[in-house]
Amino acid sequence: MTAPGTPIAVITGASSGIGAATARQLAAAGYRVVLTARRKDRIEELAAEINEAGHQATAYALDVTDRTAVDEFATAFQTLAVLVNNAGGALGADPVATGDPADWRQMYEVNVIGTLHMTQALLPALTASGDGTVVVLSSTAGHSTYEGGAGYVVAKNGARVLAETLRLEIVGTPVRVIEIAPGMVKTDEFATTRFRGDTEKAAKVYAGVTEPLTADDVADTITWACTRPPHVNIDLLVVRPRAQASNTKVHRDL
Numbered sequence: 001m002t003a004p005g006t007p008i009a010v011i012t013g014a015s016s017g018i019g020a021a022t023a024r025q026l027a028a029a030g031y032r033v034v035l036t037a038r039r040k041d042r043i044e045e046l047a048a049e050i051n052e053a054g055h056q057a058t059a060y061a062l063d064v065t066d067r068t069a070v071d072e073f074a075t076a077f078q079t080l081a082v083l084v085n086n087a088g089g090a091l092g093a094d095p096v097a098t099g100d101p102a103d104w105r106q107m108y109e110v111n112v113i114g115t116l117h118m119t120q121a122l123l124p125a126l127t128a129s130g131d132g133t134v135v136v137l138s139s140t141a142g143h144s145t146y147e148g149g150a151g152y153v154v155a156k157n158g159a160r161v162l163a164e165t166l167r168l169e170i171v172g173t174p175v176r177v178i179e180i181a182p183g184m185v186k187t188d189e190f191a192t193t194r195f196r197g198d199t200e201k202a203a204k205v206y207a208g209v210t211e212p213l214t215a216d217d218v219a220d221t222i223t224w225a226c227t228r229p230p231h232v233n234i235d236l237l238v239v240r241p242r243a244q245a246s247n248t249k250v251h252r253d254l
């Protein structure tokens with residue numbers, strides 16, 4: 001049973017990695033969390049785990065690139081405290097000369113258009129809450145480029161610009177916009193998805209890096225930023241592991 005006035009947080013891409021960790025941490029911080037992702041079984045399992053721990057969670061299968069489904073989902077919310085736009089990721093690491101345009105399109109669709117869909121559909125409820133927070137998971141890839149990264153870098157620059165522009169446009173309304181830009185985070189699926197299931201290639205991303213960031217590290221920064229007093233807007237948090245000085249300068253013990 002939801003206590004009256006319990007703030008609600010919607011998290012996209014809550015079926016794995018940073019999204020799942022954020023769902024656990026926001027629930028522990030007192031939000032009723034609504035977990036969304038395409039894999040229904042995963043989010044239902046996580047919602048059950050969170051509820052068993054004495055917190056409040058529900059699961060809703062949703063593809064953020066499907067505008068009709070997003071609009072239908074949004075009708076459930078009169079008011080919303082937090083939207084975490086986390087669904088996203090990279091596909092491939094090919095140079096510009098040979099990158100697959102279909103990969104570029106797909107990355108743009110989920111990282112940018114997905115974030116646009118969710119933000120547009122839920123902005124009225126975020127505003128109605130009187131203190132709404134939009135979080136956009138960009139990446140350090142949204143701030144500087146690297147060889148083989150262009151398709152993802154373009155998409156994450158799009159997510160960054162969406163956040164920056166929205167902040168300008170809605171100033172004066174009771175909604176703040178927070179961009180979280182992580183560097184290297186070792187999650188179970190990010191690199192495997194990028195290399196289409198090639199676990200050897202995926203493992204090379206983290207080779208020799210003793211302590212890459214974890215999903216929990218990033219969830220901690222998201223939860224911290226969301227739980228600041230409402231008038232405090234953490235515009236941007238760039239979070240990297242100590243072993244990573246830039247996208248291309250990583251210390252590896254090999």
Ligand SMILES: NC(=O)c1ccc[n+]([C@@H]2O[C@H](COP(=O)([O-])OP(=O)(O)OC[C@H]3O[C@@H](n4cnc5c(N)ncnc54)[C@H](OP(=O)(O)O)[C@@H]3O)[C@@H](O)[C@H]2O)c1
Nearest residue numbers: 013015017018037038039063064087088089139185187190
């Ligand atoms: N790991 C890193 O090094 C790193 C660094 C910087 C930024 N990031 C960003 O942080 C976010 C989370 O990354 P992660 O490492 O946790 O990756 P992950 O484990 O691969 O998680 C990606 C999540 O996005 C969901 N998703 C993908 N396409 C979707 C769609 N069309 N509709 C709804 N959900 C969709 C996936 O769920 P379903 O497949 O179940 O739909 C999954 O839950 C991403 O935006 C990523 O770009 C990651």
